[in-house]
Amino acid sequence: MPDQANHVEEQRPWSNAGVSTPDELPFDSSRHPRSLSDDQLRQELEQASGWIERERAEERAARLAYRTIADRVDRRISAIRRRQREIQGEHDRRLSTSRVLSSDHVRELKPGREMRHPNLAEAVLAIWTLDAYCEPMTTSEIAAALPDVGYHSQAAPRSLRSTINQALTRLCREGRVRKFRMDGSPLDDADPNARARRYMPAQVARMPSHTADLNQAGAPMA
Structure with missing residues (x-):
């Protein structure tokens, strides 16, 4: 049945150089293996390893992209935390200085400036x-x-x-x-x-x- 075989070949989604869209399988899952010809069985067997390798390659690329993004995020978070510690340290230093200045310590009063003392x-x-x-x-x-x-x-x-x-x-x-x-x-x-x-x-x-x-x-x- 050459005409039928040619028609099936034209409808195969995996016949386009093995390129698939997301969630699209490289073979026609609606066709039971029993319905395939001998040539089609051999062809799918030969292509299966390649399909698997392409999926693994896509997975590796995705993992690499994730690691790249994750590393960048980690670096930015580390920088933000360092900045946070520096800001907190400066805030604490100023707060401590303010408390010292408001305590019972001798203060320098500039000429012409009146200062109310708390005690x-x-x-x-x-x-x-x-x-x-x-x-x-x-x-x-x-x-x-x-x-x-x-x-x-x-x-x-x-x-x-x-x-x-x-x-x-x-x-x-x-x-x-x-x-x-x-x-x-x-x-x-x-x-x-x-x-x-x-x-x-x-x-x-x-x-x-x-x-x-x-x-x-x-x-x-x-």
Whole structure:
């Protein structure tokens, strides 16, 4: 039946150089092997290995494409995570700096700028950041200088001095303020009975220029 064989050959989807579209098989699955001629059986047997190899090649190409994309995605994710860590580190550093600046540390106040201090101890320490104050001061002098660093109190003078003394006691105990006699000479911090008349931040008192001045002359009278 040559005419029928030729008609079947024209309808074979795998006769086009073995090229198939996605999900399309390279053979006519609707035809049972029993319906094939001897030549068709031999031809399919010979082509089967090639079909399988082409499928494997397509699979390898797909896997290679996937690995290429996956590697690129992994590299980008790694870069994003590195950036995230850097950003987080900078954020934490700035947050830490902000907390330090808002704590009870001496701050530099620029001329003409008034700063409100959240507590009295901070305001006391800030007095010596101003150029006008460079010597040990009495409680009364400290009270008078507080407005210069932006600290204002509605308390009576005596009550304010008492509060200042409490703040100075804590600052001295923490080692942040040094005690001085009325003449400006430093007191022994180890002596609990030593009665202070003047005060100055420890870091200011340790400066060479202040140490030399205190050795040469006493502090101004209250």
